Amino acid sequence: MIALSVNLNKIALIRNSRDTRNPDIPAHAQMCIDAGANGITVHPRPDQRHIRASDCFDLAAMLNVEFNIEGNPMAGPRKSGRDGVGDYPGFMELVREIRPAQCTLVPDGDAQLTSDHGFDLKRDGDTVAPLIAELKSLGIRTSLFMDPDEEQIRLAAQTGADRIELYTESYARAYERRDDVATILGQFARAAEVAAEQGLGVNAGHDLDLHNLPGFAAGVPGLLEVSIGHALTVDALRMGLAVTVAAYQRALGKT
Numbered sequence: 001m002i003a004l005s006v007n008l009n010k011i012a013l014i015r016n017s018r019d020t021r022n023p024d025i026p027a028h029a030q031m032c033i034d035a036g037a038n039g040i041t042v043h044p045r046p047d048q049r050h051i052r053a054s055d056c057f058d059l060a061a062m063l064n065v066e067f068n069i070e071g072n073p074m075a076g077p078r079k080s081g082r083d084g085v086g087d088y089p090g091f092m093e094l095v096r097e098i099r100p101a102q103c104t105l106v107p108d109g110d111a112q113l114t115s116d117h118g119f120d121l122k123r124d125g126d127t128v129a130p131l132i133a134e135l136k137s138l139g140i141r142t143s144l145f146m147d148p149d150e151e152q153i154r155l156a157a158q159t160g161a162d163r164i165e166l167y168t169e170s171y172a173r174a175y176e177r178r179d180d181v182a183t184i185l186g187q188f189a190r191a192a193e194v195a196a197e198q199g200l201g202v203n204a205g206h207d208l209d210l211h212n213l214p215g216f217a218a219g220v221p222g223l224l225e226v227s228i229g230h231a232l233t234v235d236a237l238r239m240g241l242a243v244t245v246a247a248y249q250r251a252l253g254k255t
């Protein structure tokens with residue numbers, strides 16, 4: 001069974017466009033859970049453009065499903081600069097305080113529009129490994145955001161991480177273009193096989209949607225979890241959140 005973890009970033013983006021709590025983040029997390037979501041994912045960025053540190057505490061207080069916090073482990077403290085919005089404590093500090101079920105480390109720069117690459121562990125492996133060890137000592141499952149690159153995935157295993165999250169943008173774009181989907185999907189399937197050989201669990205995410213998800217779920221062996229937010233939120237504008245979450249579960253082959 002592939003777990004569906006709903007990413008709430010874009011619901012928070014709407015909330016931040018007014019000085020209000022509407023849409024209420026914990027309430028929408030609960031709607032996702034009531035509709036069958038297996039987990040909730042957030043990506044608190046230093047500029048708090050969408051998910052804020054305070055949201056992470058609010059969610060941690062009410063979630064009864066797995067909580068996955070994603071972000072750049074090197075992101076330090078940042079003043080919010082906005083009345084009524086708390087400061088960003090730094091990614092690792094936030095995770096240390098909350099101790100979510102899972103933490104997915106993502107090598108994002110502050111200026112990025114969105115996550116757009118996996119780790120280069122040839123360069124950053126020695127930096128990442130002790131952070132992985134600390135998170136595991138806190139009882140947090142660790143995952144590294146990775147491109148479907150066999151060599152990099154082998155390096156991911158050497159960091160001591162529990163899982164990788166395959167960065168699925170290249171698959172989503174190939175699917176849109178209807179261009180060489182089988183070849184790209186084969187790269188992800190091989191990457192998942194290498195991960196499993198290395199003792200790593202396999203998650204996946206970024207630009208997965210109702211159209212490309214069934215093929216990915218069927219084509220990538222041993223997939224444990226997908227985290228989906230952008231397309232799911234857009235679909236929810238059309239179909240409603242509960243109906244949309246159920247549709248994504250069906251796209252994962254669950255009835």
Ligand SMILES: CC(=O)[C@@H](O)[C@H](O)COP(=O)(O)O
Nearest residue numbers: 009043070106114115205206
């Ligand atoms: C790591 C990844 O691909 C997503 O989890 C990320 O959260 C997307 O971030 P935005 O929602 O800020 O685009």
Ligand SMILES: NCC(=O)COP(=O)(O)O
Nearest residue numbers: 205206207227228229230
């Ligand atoms: N890790 C991927 C995620 O949480 C959501 O990515 P997206 O569906 O918003 O592209």
